[in-house]
Amino acid sequence: MLDYLNTIPGALNLAFIWCIAGIGVYITFKILDIPDLTVDGSFVTGAFVFAVVVTNGGHYLLGMLLGFVAGLLCGLITGLLYALLGIPPILSGILTQLALWSVNLIISSNRSNISISVRNFDVMFSQINVYDTLWKVALIAAILIGVLYWFFGTQLGCSIRATGNNSKMSKAHGINTKFNVVLALALSNGIVALSGAMLAQYQGFADINMGRGAIVICLSAVVIGGLIFSKFAKNFAVRLSSVIVGSIIYFFIYQSVIFFGLEANLMKLLTAVVVAIFLGIPYIRRTYIARIQKFHDNQKMKRGG
Amino acid sequence: MLELKNIVKYFNKGTPSETIAINHLNLQIKPGDFVTVIGGNGAGKSTLLNIIAGSVEADSGLILLNDVDMSFVNEHKRAPYFGRVFQDPMSGTCADMSIIENLTIAYGRGRPRTIFKWFLQRKDMDYFTQQVKSLDLGLENRLNEKVGLLSGGQRQAITLLMATMRQRPSEKVIKRDYVRFCETDKAHAKEAVNLAFLEAKKAKKDSIKELKQKGLSKAERQVELEKINTAYEKAISEYDLTKQILLLDEHTAALDPKTASKVLEITEKIVDEHQLTTIMITHNMKDAIRYGNRLIMMSRGKVVVDVSGEEKKKLTVEHLLNMFQVASKDDAMSDSAILG
Known part of the structure; x- marks a missing residue:
């Protein structure tokens, strides 16, 4: 039991780090209503940029900042593919993601793995000191939510919300929807890359494969959180915070099944299943469960009840 | 037109x-x-x-x-x-x-x-x-x-x-459109609108300065300030040529007859009120x-x-x-x- 409890801070750390990527995905998936697949690439880009900066003697804050900027550029490319060439956003994302595989290797000078050991480099937090990490990552998540709450409360932010909601109406009211989509995609991927930089820092290495399935993990955080908060979350900050809750739940499931002996290789399968279930719940509720209810009601009526 | x-x-x-x-x-x-x-x-x-x-x-x-x-x-x-x-x-x-x-x-x-x-x-x-x-x-x-x-x-x-x-619209847009929609002497129009805006701004600034020296109570000052703003808006709006055209694309087609007539009534009222050019x-x-x-x-x-x-x-x-x-x-x- 004590062993299990000991895994909790680590799970929370991962949850907070990934929830930042989740918040990035929230911007595209929920606000813009575009599933952006660039994420799998930009997450690694953030990590590699951070690793390269820090291993070359740069400050960790500079590394995180440059990681964020690199992510912005990734999103910008996806956005421009959509806005200038008219490629559907989901395909633009896939193209950028594919291209980023090579770009990431260029950034890392053809190394598929860069180690950022705490002993050699000054970093903000690491796996070795889980409790110290916890408040730092939680603080970063909180600051990010604060900043986004401000941003989406401004005129520009709200015009992005309108763009995702009804682009026909937005255009008719003078909103430059293409610009807004590009901006939101860039912002989203910047945040995702920041999360990648944080994960590299936390686990002590950046790996070319660390972004595989990142979009699904982020989606699981967004979807689980959204489902739990759907009933009572009206405020935008609360809805953003729901991603944290979703992320924490996901990583508790993750840590638990690992702890109780599930092979790590099966995790991707499990993640996909979890996301599929949570994505499907609203539909199941709407159709199957509603039908069972209806069936019972009708039976009652037939019996004259 | x-x-x-x-x-x-x-x-x-x-x-x-x-x-x-x-x-x-x-x-x-x-x-x-x-x-x-x-x-x-x-x-x-x-x-x-x-x-x-x-x-x-x-x-x-x-x-x-x-x-x-x-x-x-x-x-x-x-x-x-x-x-x-x-x-x-x-x-x-x-x-x-x-x-x-x-x-x-x-x-x-x-x-x-x-x-x-x-x-x-x-x-x-x-x-x-x-x-x-x-x-x-x-x-x-x-x-x-x-x-x-x-x-x-x-x-x-x-x-x-x-x-x-x-x-x-923003002052920039008003200026641009005033020049753009001016049929004859564009250079002259540009000068005129720039001058008018400068004057309006100066008038506003001066009256606010005056107001500060008067030493009124807070409520009174608020009223005066509002007056100054209205005057400024009026001066600016005179140059606003972006008159709207309303485009209605079968906007009552999806409504039941009663609601449709209600919406049409509202349409007529709004069009009359704003003197809008309308295509329905x-x-x-x-x-x-x-x-x-x-x-x-x-x-x-x-x-x-x-x-x-x-x-x-x-x-x-x-x-x-x-x-x-x-x-x-x-x-x-x-x-x-x-x-x-």
Whole structure:
């Protein structure tokens, strides 16, 4: 039991780090209503940029900042593919993601793995000191939510919300929807890359494969959180915070099944299943469960009840 | 004045299913006109409105607004000049945003949307409440509810409000358009508008300075300040040439007869109040005759009937149907069946 409890801070750390990527995905998936697949690439880009900066003697804050900027550029490319060439956003994302595989290797000078050991480099937090990490990552998540709450409360932010909601109406009211989509995609991927930089820092290495399935993990955080908060979350900050809750739940499931002996290789399968279930719940509720209810009601009526 | 010159629009050009939607169409709409547009399905009515508003680009032809060619101006940049209500009540509003938020989006039309200002401004709330109240639908108590919860008719009414209300555009836009829409001496116009704006700004500054020296109470000062602002707004607005044109694309088609007539009533009221130039597509012959001062009938991408003034007042539904059949002999049968 004590062993299990000991895994909790680590799970929370991962949850907070990934929830930042989740918040990035929230911007595209929920606000813009575009599933952006660039994420799998930009997450690694953030990590590699951070690793390269820090291993070359740069400050960790500079590394995180440059990681964020690199992510912005990734999103910008996806956005421009959509806005200038008219490629559907989901395909633009896939193209950028594919291209980023090579770009990431260029950034890392053809190394598929860069180690950022705490002993050699000054970093903000690491796996070795889980409790110290916890408040730092939680603080970063909180600051990010604060900043986004401000941003989406401004005129520009709200015009992005309108763009995702009804682009026909937005255009008719003078909103430059293409610009807004590009901006939101860039912002989203910047945040995702920041999360990648944080994960590299936390686990002590950046790996070319660390972004595989990142979009699904982020989606699981967004979807689980959204489902739990759907009933009572009206405020935008609360809805953003729901991603944290979703992320924490996901990583508790993750840590638990690992702890109780599930092979790590099966995790991707499990993640996909979890996301599929949570994505499907609203539909199941709407159709199957509603039908069972209806069936019972009708039976009652037939019996004259 | 809105002028369309030789507009051509094909759909699926170069494929076997090529169809011509707008066929060398010419149209002039004077300021203050209320034009009703009728025509069978596929006559090109909606395409016409889409081309005017910029959501569909014409293959060729000029769209002149006060003699300025708008045909290469993007849809969102044309928004200050056109208010739109769509056929589908879902299209005109953001379902996930509240009434207030939707109105705020509409209110910002023609203004830059930056990160330096909060989206919801407390000072506008009274105005919004009053506007929603004027619809007489009891919606003023539901301002913070999501628009998705409203009925189709209510949503269309809100959309109408959104299409017609706005603040003056930013000073930059006013200046630009004053010069752009000026027919004769553009250089002179530029000088004049710059000078006028400078003077207005100086007057405002001076009066505020004066006010500070007077030493009034806070409430009094507020009143005075408001007066100064109104005077400034008035001076600026005199140069605002971006008069709106309202484009209504069968905006009552999806509504039940009672709601439809209510929405039409509101339409008429708003148009009268703001003296708006309006183009309204309708499938209802009676409405087409009853509303507006000009009626055009389209068939196969062309204007086939164009009546206005006294002549329009004398029209009857039967008369109109006859005209329709004469004007478009080949497809008259099917179309009159639809329109009847």
